[in-house]
Amino acid sequence: MTARLLRGRTLSFKARPQARDDHASYVYEADGALLVENGLITASGSYAEVASKAPAATEIIDHRPCLLMAGFIDPHIHFPQMQVTASYAANLLEWLNTYTFVEEQRFADPAHCARFATLFFDELLRHGTTTAAAYCSVHKGSTDAYFAEAQRRNLLMVGGKVMMDRNAPEALTDTAQSSYDDSKAVIADWHGKGRNHVAITPRFAITSTPAQLEAAGALAREHPDLLIQTHLSENDAEIAYTLELYPEAKDYTDVYAGYGLLTDKMLLGHAIHLSDREMDAIADAGSVAVHCPTSNLFLGSGLFDLKRLKQHGVRTAIATDIGGGSSYSLLRTLDEAYKIQQLRGHRLPPIENYWQATRGNAEALGLVERIGTLEPGTDADIIALDARATPAMQIRMETVQTLEEELFLMQTMGDDRSVRAVYVAGDAVKR
Ligand code: GUN
Numbered sequence: 001m002t003a004r005l006l007r008g009r010t011l012s013f014k015a016r017p018q019a020r021d022d023h024a025s026y027v028y029e030a031d032g033a034l035l036v037e038n039g040l041i042t043a044s045g046s047y048a049e050v051a052s053k054a055p056a057a058t059e060i061i062d063h064r065p066c067l068l069m070a071g072f073i074d075p076h077i078h079f080p081q082m083q084v085t086a087s088y089a090a091n092l093l094e095w096l097n098t099y100t101f102v103e104e105q106r107f108a109d110p111a112h113c114a115r116f117a118t119l120f121f122d123e124l125l126r127h128g129t130t131t132a133a134a135y136c137s138v139h140k141g142s143t144d145a146y147f148a149e150a151q152r153r154n155l156l157m158v159g160g161k162v163m164m165d166r167n168a169p170e171a172l173t174d175t176a177q178s179s180y181d182d183s184k185a186v187i188a189d190w191h192g193k194g195r196n197h198v199a200i201t202p203r204f205a206i207t208s209t210p211a212q213l214e215a216a217g218a219l220a221r222e223h224p225d226l227l228i229q230t231h232l233s234e235n236d237a238e239i240a241y242t243l244e245l246y247p248e249a250k251d252y253t254d255v256y257a258g259y260g261l262l263t264d265k266m267l268l269g270h271a272i273h274l275s276d277r278e279m280d281a282i283a284d285a286g287s288v289a290v291h292c293p294t295s296n297l298f299l300g301s302g303l304f305d306l307k308r309l310k311q312h313g314v315r316t317a318i319a320t321d322i323g324g325g326s327s328y329s330l331l332r333t334l335d336e337a338y339k340i341q342q343l344r345g346h347r348l349p350p351i352e353n354y355w356q357a358t359r360g361n362a363e364a365l366g367l368v369e370r371i372g373t374l375e376p377g378t379d380a381d382i383i384a385l386d387a388r389a390t391p392a393m394q395i396r397m398e399t400v401q402t403l404e405e406e407l408f409l410m411q412t413m414g415d416d417r418s419v420r421a422v423y424v425a426g427d428a429v430k431r
């Protein structure tokens, strides 16, 4: 593969920003460059420095004045819900029963799965999302289609067969045993194939019997390196019903802990309505609270308590939760996250938001050695962001003077139009 040099303004995070002026948390080069060879970033720094290291035949691609960053990471999204987005419902449980559990049944058909695998990754990449952690459907075939297409495109994707054996239509339920067997087969077939990562995926406590959470716990013990993903404390009625189904649990978090699922591999989608005890338990376990702001607003689920979670030492992530979420764009998602914190009286700095969507989400997935930064040696999943993508943004940019202002403008007004180029393992998939 020929070497490529991408020239632009480079931004990469070193650590979670502790304040809006925490300049030590990131590296920014006003005239920067990345050298890309064999799918990896092999040099990054100033253009002059990187150009001096480039082999003779290097292809030079000039992205100035765009900002080059690590590709966005979406750590909570539903592959079979592209046609659920924008469904009119009063709340989570009505939305699940009326639309979601109907639509997901269509993924019993392999042809449907294959069609949507193509559409799904097209849409993620167009929005600058180069890695996602997705829930597939209950059908093993949906997972096969998802990982086959990810491998074909050389994408680093996380996914899992949803385990659900009650409180859903019969056509959408498995059993404790079949969910264990199918998950084992998915792991054997796909984990480590290409850049694929399999996640153990019990949907949530309501749709799993104790026997199935037992099976999920067994999978977690047998495969301690695998991520686990589920939903936690999204909606008041959901919480009340969960506690009826699991009366012996101290609280919703304790349901998962009781089956050995509350570990440092666990991604807890939503995690909105938590007691101090639950936050402490999640922090002690090293599990991750995944904020899904557009979904939480759309379904009226509640306002993620970022400040309190951080005070308790809980690891965090940010995600779209398509189809409860309303946009594939991490930029739109950062905007809504900011607004939710505004409503909570907490000011969320733009640099912390962009850290979360890149390095922070990579840390949440345990993949920061591979993705989420522009560090040499990591995978060349890179995006070029344009703060002048629309006429209105262009006009506003005339008065912008700092990087913080530019990032804030892009999260407030930007979407897929701001994503001018996307590279996957060094190859352009959007230009
Ligand atoms: N809880 C259980 N399943 C789902 C789902 O598909 N979406 C959301 N937002 N919450 C859930």
Ligand code: ZN
Pocket: 076, 077, 078, 231, 269, 321, 324
């Ligand atoms: Zn979800």
